Amino acid sequence: MPIRIYNTLSRKKELLQPLEENHVKLYVCGITSYDYCHIGHARSALVFDMAVRYLRYRGYQVTFIRNFTDIDDKIIARAAEQGVESGILAQRFIDEFYTDMDALGILRPDLEPRATEHIPEMIELVQELIDKGLAYPSGGDVYYRVGRFGEYGRLSGRSLDDMQAGARIEVNAQKENPMDFALWKQAKPGEPKWESPWGEGRPGWHIECSAMSRKYLGETFDIHGGGKDLIFPHHENEIAQSSGASGKPFANLWMHHGFVTIKDEKMSKSLGNFLTIRDVLRQYPAEVLRLFIFSTQYRNPLDFTEAALQDARTSLDRIYECLATIAGLPEGTDNGNTIVSKKDRNKLQNLKSRFEQAMDNDFNTAQALGFLFDGVKVMNKVARMLPEHPVHEDLALLRTAGEDLRELAGILGVATRDAVQYVVEKKEKLLATIDLSEEEINSLIIRRNAARENKDWAASDAVRDQLLAHNIELHDGPEGTTWDVK
């Protein structure tokens, strides 16, 4: 089964056909490191983490590159504010980024190049563009001559005329055309700078990705990704630079994920409505956040609400409890017949193929999770119906399905912990919040059971209410009374 991915360039889902047999080369735009990362950054990291894990699961070799922008106007401005060197500030937030990524369980990319470590490559590329007449030095800066690149605007679906008609265009007398963008910026006093043929300065924002992707992946590679907000101008400009220089296609497929919103508005620094990754992780485990992120397909907007996170938490418990149930299945026997209906058996046996079918369709994690939960439902049902000594066949079916569930959820970075331990730990955690000792609880239960023996329901219920006031719930089962923290 082929994998289809929505390509921003063609506005269609296209078959993934790597240039090299079975080897996918992926470049993703990483962060500009000047502040803590928010949930939007988490979505970006999580989406591509999922994509890479899935492609590898499907047998592809993946070379995954994600860069750091460690030199840029905002870094310089923030560093100046704080009175530190921009390189120090950039490194500090790269460290903070790693803290967040590790907490989220994100796999490290194969390569994480930094802009400042590729200045010579960028200068070389800028020179090539000048030599081709696609760029021009002007007053210590170098600009890209967008009018010379016929494809300009194709990715973002706009023409130069459209953009100039309605846009607020910065006034810059050094540019031939207001839409021309900087490849190289002359250093102002006190700013970080590098030697170049055009004088001391620093690279423009877009050139780093063109230079670094070319160095590590070649002139043309398979997939380039990032957030939707990078389509214009960043990725449009990258294409202009890279294709302009090479005369070849740049990335074959462009993958762009949607935003995280709050009250249906884009989460962003400028609106001040952002939550940092660590803010959220203080309240919810990473797996819950992952489940939330993957509850919708990556291209759609995703609205962040407490309720949605709570839902995700509940459904994560559901997966773990199902796995724990399967881990605790009794011994089997050879005598007897299966109790599993053909329909249920098929659902469990097809868990993988259903999951793959969803994921092959532009990484439709929402549908994939739907199939997984459908599997959980069937597993619970079958486990519940099992007799005291189930036949080996049924046990094997459940255990295999449980293993499949674990493996598939693992692609989303979910249900990666030991299920039995998860359930135990969850209970222990709740236990720590109560203010009664086990002895006190047990003696109250004994007292209640005595009352129940005597059918003194009022006294019995009084004890139950008393315990409930301490958040302790009683479960009267066939084996006696057990308790749990609510």
Added chain:
RNA sequence: GGCGACGUAGCCAAGUGGUAAGGCAAUGGUCUGCAAAACCAUUAUUCAGCGGUUCAAAUCCGCUCGUCGCCUCCA
């Protein structure tokens, strides 16, 4: 103003030509002295509205309304 996306049950969300996955919540059942927990079951004749194409549309086309995004740094 230009370009684009989206609008599916109380909430979230799949489904992109063949007759509505899944999760949360709710309700019912099993269990229980009654409960709780757990599990199971049920829950949209209908997909923003109005037209059109088609044997057949939530899915394609047009218009209207609504929400959001990009056009400036942004994941």
